[in-house]
Amino acid sequence: MEEMKKGLEGVVALDTKISFIDGIQGILMYRGIKIEDLADLSYDAVSYLLINGNIPNETELLEYSQEIKKNRQINGKQIEVLNEFDFGIEALDGLRTAISCTAHFDLENNHHSPDANKNKSIRLVAKFPTIVAALHRASFGQEPLEPNDELSHGANFLYMLTGKIPTELEAEAMEKDLILSAEHELNPSTFSLRIAASTLSDLYSAVICGLCTLKGPLHGGARKGVMDMLDEVGTIENVQSYVLDKLEKKEKIMGFGHRVYKTYDPRARIYKDVAKRLSIEKQDSSWFDMAEEIERILYHEFVEIRGKSLYPNVDFYSAVVYKYLDIPAELATSIFAIGRVSGWIAHCMEQYADNRVIRPRAHFV
Numbered sequence: 001m002e003e004m005k006k007g008l009e010g011v012v013a014l015d016t017k018i019s020f021i022d023g024i025q026g027i028l029m030y031r032g033i034k035i036e037d038l039a040d041l042s043y044d045a046v047s048y049l050l051i052n053g054n055i056p057n058e059t060e061l062l063e064y065s066q067e068i069k070k071n072r073q074i075n076g077k078q079i080e081v082l083n084e085f086d087f088g089i090e091a092l093d094g095l096r097t098a099i100s101c102t103a104h105f106d107l108e109n110n111h112h113s114p115d116a117n118k119n120k121s122i123r124l125v126a127k128f129p130t131i132v133a134a135l136h137r138a139s140f141g142q143e144p145l146e147p148n149d150e151l152s153h154g155a156n157f158l159y160m161l162t163g164k165i166p167t168e169l170e171a172e173a174m175e176k177d178l179i180l181s182a183e184h185e186l187n188p189s190t191f192s193l194r195i196a197a198s199t200l201s202d203l204y205s206a207v208i209c210g211l212c213t214l215k216g217p218l219h220g221g222a223r224k225g226v227m228d229m230l231d232e233v234g235t236i237e238n239v240q241s242y243v244l245d246k247l248e249k250k251e252k253i254m255g256f257g258h259r260v261y262k263t264y265d266p267r268a269r270i271y272k273d274v275a276k277r278l279s280i281e282k283q284d285s286s287w288f289d290m291a292e293e294i295e296r297i298l299y300h301e302f303v304e305i306r307g308k309s310l311y312p313n314v315d316f317y318s319a320v321v322y323k324y325l326d327i328p329a330e331l332a333t334s335i336f337a338i339g340r341v342s343g344w345i346a347h348c349m350e351q352y353a354d355n356r357v358i359r360p361r362a363h364f365v
């Protein structure tokens, strides 16, 4: 029997054309294109790229965006069903249940043809933001808002959440957030979803596996963890004692460290730039300054003193962006999923196209 690798560290489980990470150089590419070059496109273009394999031309993008917009609505009956539950503010539990419910209302749920999968992909990408916004509003007794077809994927989500048309920078921040969250090779949620797909389970079921795995605080839940941390720290003066206390107690600091990146996460740099620009637009640098101070102290503690390669990951400055967008911490993981669903779908399609059931072995002790 082969040597067991705890947490499957360094184990190569499959070939993929969807994304590439160089964790030493800090490089991330979707379909061979660097994340820095993708961050200025629209989410629709990046979603199309991930699922279909190429950057869409003008006609392809127009058609794809129109299809997404046509499918943003959610079924009235579905809203009634969801209102029967009291999810409170546990947004991801609500989203997971809502996707099961969406599957139930999708007549092609258990159809596995490429056309059916394509139709379901569009519906999933289109409905995720509507569901997250509707569930959030319902938790405050508010009615869901109709999607606004004039707005991009990200801007429309912010609009459906708050009822306010976002500023140009807020809209850009949300689009970038969804793009940067869209795909990341064999992260835990994508791996769990590929296992489900490898049994030839349907697309909705696989996506639900992804959601269940994303929920954990060591994965998608870390973004909420960073937002909570910023609230707990409160002011820049408290940063040093807060961080040192955590290190003393050997507690993990959310938003730092990564299984693959042993350098600065390239997505964190882009988020940092957006967070800085938002802090200027909002004329409030407090969240940004606090985060930068956490980063400065932890660089000293982790890298300079302990010699550990622990740097900000995708969740660190994205949490600061969410603070400036007035997004409640409880929504952070669900919003991550709004972006990630395109990557998940791409991985399901890749798995279906060249399938062998994923079934590793365990070492009996």
Ligand SMILES: CC(C)(COP(=O)(O)OP(=O)(O)OC[C@H]1O[C@@H](n2cnc3c(N)ncnc32)[C@H](O)[C@@H]1OP(=O)(O)O)[C@@H](O)C(=O)NCCC(=O)NCCS
Pocket: 007, 217, 218, 219, 220, 222, 251, 252, 253, 254, 255, 256, 257, 258, 259, 260, 308, 310, 313, 314, 315
């Ligand atoms: C991402 C993460 C799960 C990677 O886990 P991993 O590859 O299994 O790495 P480990 O947890 O084994 O960490 C290796 C070492 O660094 C330390 N470490 C890792 N992340 C740390 C963090 N955020 N804060 C403090 N110490 C950390 C571990 O305690 C361990 O120290 P040790 O060797 O002295 O025992 C881990 O870095 C983490 O929990 N980060 C915080 C949660 C987070 O931000 N998740 C989002 C990931 S995108």
